[in-house]
Amino acid sequence: MIFAVIIFGILIGSFSNVVIYRMPRKLSIIKPGSHCVACNKEIKWHDNIPLISYVILKGKCRYCRERISLRYPLVEGLYGLLYGVSYLKFGLTVNLAFALIFITIIVWIMFIDLDFHIIPDTLNISLFILGIIRILYLFFRGDKNEIIINVIGFIGGFLLLFIIRRIASMIYKREAMGYGDVKLLAGAGLNLGIYNILLSFGFSTIIGAITALILLKFKKLSKGDEMAFGPFLVTGMIISLFFGSDIISWYINLFI
Ligand SMILES: [Zn+2]
Structure with missing residues (x-):
């Protein structure tokens, strides 16, 4: 199979x-x-x-x-x-179908953002619609907890990047990070839930920072250059989708 x-x-x-x-x-x-x-x-x-x-x-x-x-x-x-x-x-399982559609869309986003520094609204809207379908599916399964986690994921994903974008724009005194990234993290939040979205953001920041340092070192990037953040967010989301639940339960076990 x-x-x-x-x-x-x-x-x-x-x-x-x-x-x-x-x-x-x-x-x-x-x-x-x-x-x-x-x-x-x-x-x-x-x-x-x-x-x-x-x-x-x-x-x-x-x-x-x-x-x-x-x-x-x-x-x-x-x-x-x-x-x-x-x-x-x-x-x-049904979750496999959701995972495959989700991955297919976010990897499109990853490469398009890499090439053009844009995230087509069509794709962010697709992620949002997929999230709504997921909520309906959870509703019919009676999975109230996960619905709450996913809705908070949507709001949290939006607020997190919206605020960071504002702060970054103030520091650099120009538009930092596109709204595409904000919509992406919100749409993904509706699918993955708040825990995985925080984890995704954490991973993407770390991987993004390391990549930027390597690129600067090899002069593939110079200070002031823009680097698309979408590909890192997507990488973080894929890691969270596959390993998020394991990482979170491992983390919780540290304190119990
Ligand atoms: Zn040819």
């Missing part, structure tokens, strides 16, 4: 490459079919098999021999991995 889930993840990853490339460029996701970004030639289905075609074509377009970005197979592999880990964590 896990292999089926991983293969499904790789296929979604392949579709995700299309979304990540086209959505911020305001191109249609469905039409036209895949084509080379260099020579515009249509890519035949047998050259479009996730991961495998990249290896067979040695990472080059069949027609113009232009290098195909290594990012395409990496995104496919990443989705395969995340889908596989989700299956190990949740098994064949």
Whole structure:
């Protein structure tokens, strides 16, 4: 079963490459079919098999021999991995379906923010709608506690970044951090709950700070440069989704 889930993840990853490339460029996701970004030639289905075609074509377009970005197979592999880990964590449950949809959307956000420093509202709204569906599902299951935790997650996620954004903007005397990040953390809060959202924020700050230090050291980034925060938030959310409950119970056990 896990292999089926991983293969499904790789296929979604392949579709995700299309979304990540086209959505911020305001191109249609469905039409036209895949084509080379260099020579515009249509890519035949047998050259479009996730991961495998990249290896067979040695990472080059069949027609113009232009290098195909290594990012395409990496995104496919990443989705395969995340889908596989989700299956190990949740098994064949409704929660698995929620986790897979959630991950699919936030990884789109991660790469689009990385490339364009924007988070499309469509995706933040999608996260919000997914959260509402989750609340309805919990309501029908009679899971009152989790509903409260998720609603507080929504409010908490919003307030946390809203306040930090205000403070940062005052310190730097310019717009620091986009509203996209605020909406992202709120929407994710509705799905993950307040505990996981605080954890996500903690992880993203630590990972973001370490990454910034490394980039500064290797001169890939200079002081005053803007760094998208979305990718770090997403990384924190994925860690929290998989390990949040374990980390929280471990932490609570320290005091009992
Ligand atoms: Zn080409």
